Every structure is written in structure tokens, then in C-alpha cells.
Amino acid sequence: QVQLVESGGGLVQPGGSLRLSCAASGFTFSDYSMTWIRQAPGKGLEWVSYITGSGRSIYYADSVKGRFTLSRVNAENSLYLQMNSLTADDTAVYYCARDGVRGVTTFDYWGQGALVTVSS
Amino acid sequence: EIVMTQSPATLSVSPGERATLSCRASQSVSSTLAWYQQKPGQAPRLLIYGASTRATGIPARFSGSGSGTEFTLTISSLQSEDFAVYFCQHYKNWPLTFGGGTRVEI
Numbered sequence: 770q771v772q773l774v775e776s777g778g779g780l781v782q783p784g785g786s787l788r789l790s791c792a793a794s795g796f797t798f799s800d801y802s803m804t805w806i807r808q809a810p811g812k813g814l815e816w817v818s819y820i821t822g823s824g825r826s827i828y829y830a831d832s833v834k835g836r837f838t839l840s841r842v843n844a845e846n847s848l849y850l851q852m853n854s855l856t857a858d859d860t861a862v863y864y865c866a867r868d869g870v871r872g873v874t875t876f877d878y879w880g881q882g883a884l885v886t887v888s889s
Numbered sequence: 890e891i892v893m894t895q896s897p898a899t900l901s902v903s904p905g906e907r908a909t910l911s912c913r914a915s916q917s918v919s920s921t922l923a924w925y926q927q928k929p930g931q932a933p934r935l936l937i938y939g940a941s942t943r944a945t946g947i948p949a950r951f952s953g954s955g956s957g958t959e960f961t962l963t964i965s966s967l968q969s970e971d972f973a974v975y976f977c978q979h980y981k982n983w984p985l986t987f988g989g990g991t992r993v994e995i
Contacts, residue, residue: 879933
């Protein structure tokens with residue numbers, strides 16, 4: 770069965786860095802585009818970044834462009850989000866999700882989320 | 890950026906009743922619209938894509954309609970497990986954006 774497991778969340782000071790990981794299993798990872806979506810406490814969903822299966826195309830929300838870097842290692846079935854220059858506005862649960870329906874950019878499997886708290 | 894606006898923010902309904910949720914896009918997104926359900930402490934679940942196609946395993950009581958800028962999610966007969974928050978998302982272009990959500994409560 771498809772599983773996505775995030776790790777790497779935690780408490781970080783403003784201006785600090787954190788690297789989130791997402792371990793995928795149960796499907797051919799390289800065949801699927803992947804994304805990170807975040808949710809601030811008690812708030813709605815905000816798309817963060819997206820990467821195609823090959824890794825050749827990557828997209829970022831303006832709110833994280835220049836600070837976050839998305840990558841993947843298909844041989845390891847892993848997705849990574851390097852987050853730098855963090856601010857309080859980045860505090861959220863970060864979900865990795867699979868773009869599973871061919872031809873449409875929607876997300877059929879999600880991880881349980883990793884909480885990132887930016888605070889001094 | 891396409892802004893997605895959902896209404897109402899909260900919908901109070903009784904089990905067995907019909908629920909109608911709305912999502913409006915600030916510009917046309919054709920049929921590139923998805924709906925998700927999120928329960929407390931859980932990740933979202935994909936319900937509908939292409940404005941009206943149910944995702945795998947989604948019960949027939951969930952239906953989506955609309956195109957362009959106006960969309961509707963209808964739950965024909967609310968079950969207890971349907972009380973949750975519902976989000977719409979467009980995928981017309983980048984950036985992907987979500988609506989603010991509609992909470993369906995008793």
C-alpha cells in the first residue's frame with residue numbers, strides 16, 4: 770500500500786534552517802510528481818513546492834522562493850525540502866503528497882505531516 | 890495568482906440532510922478544480938477532481954459540479970463521518986491555490 774512518511778520537523782529559531790524528508794513506499798516513486806503542502810495551526814492549506822518524477826521541473830510558491838529547495842532521490846524513494854531563513858510565518862504542519870491522477874495536478878496520497886515551529 | 894473563495898465558512902446541517910458547498914475562482918479555471926476533505930488531526934483526502942470526477946473509493950453521495958469560476962460540492966445525505974472541513978483547489982496554473990475551507994458541522 771502507498772505510504773508517505775515525513776520526518777525532520779521540530780523547533781527552530783527564526784533565521785534558522787531545517788530539512789524535511791519524505792520516505793515513499795508502495796509505488797514506483799520515480800513515476801510520480803510529488804509536492805509539499807503546509808497548514809499553519811488552525812488555518813487552511815497552502816501549496817509550497819512541486820517536483821516532477823524526473824526532478825527536472827520544480828515549482829515554488831512565492832512565499833518560499835529563494836529560501837526553500839525541493840529535491841528528490843528516486844533511488845532512495847525520498848523527497849526532501851531544505852528550508853532556510855525560516856520565519857514565524859513558516860510555522861505549520863508540512864505534508865508531502867503524491868500527484869497520483871494522470872493529467873491532473875491533484876494529490877491522492879498524503880503523509881501524516883511534520884510539524885515545523887519557528888520560534889525563539 | 891488565482892484566488893479561491895469558499896462559502897459558507899461554516900455549514901450547520903443534520904445527518905441525512907443535503908449539504909451544498911460553494912467555491913469561486915477569481916478567474917476561470919475551466920474544470921481544473923479538486924475538492925478535499927479533512928478531519929481533525931488527519932491529512933486531507935482527495936474527493937473530486939476535474940470538477941466532477943470522484944476519486945477512487947469516494948462514495949457516490951459526494952458529487953461535484955461547475956466550471957469556469959463557480960463550483961459546487963454536494964453531499965446528498967450527510968453521514969456522521971462526513972462532518973469535516975472541505976477545501977477546494979485549482980490546478981489551472983502555478984501557483985496552485987486552495988480555498989479557505991468550509992466546516993460542515995452538526
